[in-house]
Amino acid sequence: MYGFHFLVWFFCVRGIKDTQCGFKLFTREAALKTFSSLHVERWAFDVELLYIAQCFKIPIAEVAVNWTEIEGSKLVPFWSWLQMGRDLIAIRLRYITGAWKLHSPHKTD
Template structure:
């Protein structure tokens, strides 16, 4: 185990990118710190890696996913709205739940995708999916068991910043930043 870090808080996207690039394994997983998805869910991912997938990630929005307890109608509305907005602006069609924090990458995908990422806040997930699709990586979304924290909050400011970041991703696509 190696403990590493940096001085100044630069956002969740920066932190995940930093950690994924510091990691040395053949497979690199990141997960939410609140353990909303238990580490044992990783067992569901291996068959897809064996079939040649480069990225396998958990989803709360595909058939077979279990949310315990279910999310409120308002949270589902926010999630579906953000998903539609994301797909419409940056073209991540085919990805139902980009924001679920349980994602695993091969070493090659990690080292090819994450250095190209520019977004340091919460919209970093759609960005790496955009890059992965652009580079032709094989992606698989799988149902997971997700422990919902009804006390979890989404701040309006975060939603606005995520929306702005989606437009930055779109602009980066147009300018060829991810090539």
């Protein structure tokens, strides 16, 4: 996992230790801004979500929560890590080249 965390830091998200934590909390405005620009639908979607939040300068904080791990993960370590690594590179390159763009939806009441 150290290699994956390095790739996350190098290509996409700085300042967050655990991008793959399953618990994320957003304000309505932040959710509208971030989820409307999301492209990745696999394991690395968390990283793109945080990348988008940082691009929009949305404050991010890691807060400890009580978490219970449940047996039966669908993650296949080698292939999932390979796919996530590919997704990280794709996230960075597609935003830099303009293939993916950030959407700024209108503010709602």
